Amino acid sequence: MRALLVVNxxxxxxxxxxxDVLIHALASEMKLDAVTTEYRGHGRDLARQAAESGEVDLVVALGGDGTVNEVVNGLLHDGPEPDRLPLLAVVPGGSTNVFARALGLPxxxxxxxxxxxxALNRKSERTVGLGLASGTxxxxxxxxxxRWFTFCAGFGFDASVIGRVEQQRELGKRSTHPLYVRQVVRQFLRYPHRRQGTIELRRPGADPVTDLVVSIVANTSPWTYLGNRPIYVSPRASFDTGLDVLGLSRLSTAAVTxxxxxxxMSTPERGPHGKHATTVHDMDDFTLNSKVPLPFQMDGDHLGLRTSVTFTGVRRALRVIV
Structure with a gap:
């Protein structure tokens, strides 16, 4: 087997x-080319080149969820071919590693x-579905x-938090769970749309859901981890189904608490709920619109401001070594 290892x-x-130890271990079992990323988006470029060459059987991503997202987008640059889905392995190296952990990896x-x-020796792999987002x-x-995402996307408040975290990282702060918690609190105090939501969820065959402040799109569960504690926003979300959405229409102090x-306290059976919470399960196509430009994120990567995003759940998109 010939493999490309993309190292962040x-x-x-x-x-x-x-x-170095991990590279030697992998190289002992396969013909391995290891390449270190040098700029944002380099992982995508490397994985795309590997996919287009037709000479690489497996791409391994060594890094956090951002690195994995880049590699996936490179592998699927031309979309998935049903009879020849690309093969990925993930070695977690980030602070949270949601995708790897959701697959059951240490x-x-x-x-x-x-x-x-x-898993390679046992020829054990899994086919997973992914989310695809595009401008409406x-x-x-x-x-x-x-752009593809592996575990989640967010439009509105949660994306604004990720944007603030990225600003702090550019100033030299480490990406830690306490850093995220601090930015959640600070963003809550200054977020301009928390009292009157601007987001609308539109899906075929249903009335629109309006005035959302928070809209989180989940491709699997849990949504994230706080240390070793899994956090579930859409407990029924799965790599084997379409996409789920959690929408919140109020972010008052009482509601946030x-x-x-x-x-x-969320569990695999129960996530956030209440009269201001909207949950939708297993959707293949839907759109999130906003009256004003809002922050948008995918797999924890802040992508700037958007006014409308169309989502597609692709149920068989990628093979993963597990």
């Missing part, structure tokens, strides 16, 4: 020495590498390129 040298939880890079090698036709965002408690 800035991965939060792996050292250069650890990465959160430790060394243990995950061992699990991947065992007939809107100012029509020309925005399509209630929803924060529900998130901390």
């Amino acid at each position: 040298p800035a991965a939060t939880t792996t050292s250069a020495r650890t990465r 959160n430790d890079a060394v243990e995950a590498t061992g699990a991947i090698l065992d 036709k007939g809107t100012a965002d029509e020309g925005v390129p399509e 209630r929803y924060a408690s529900q998130l901390l």
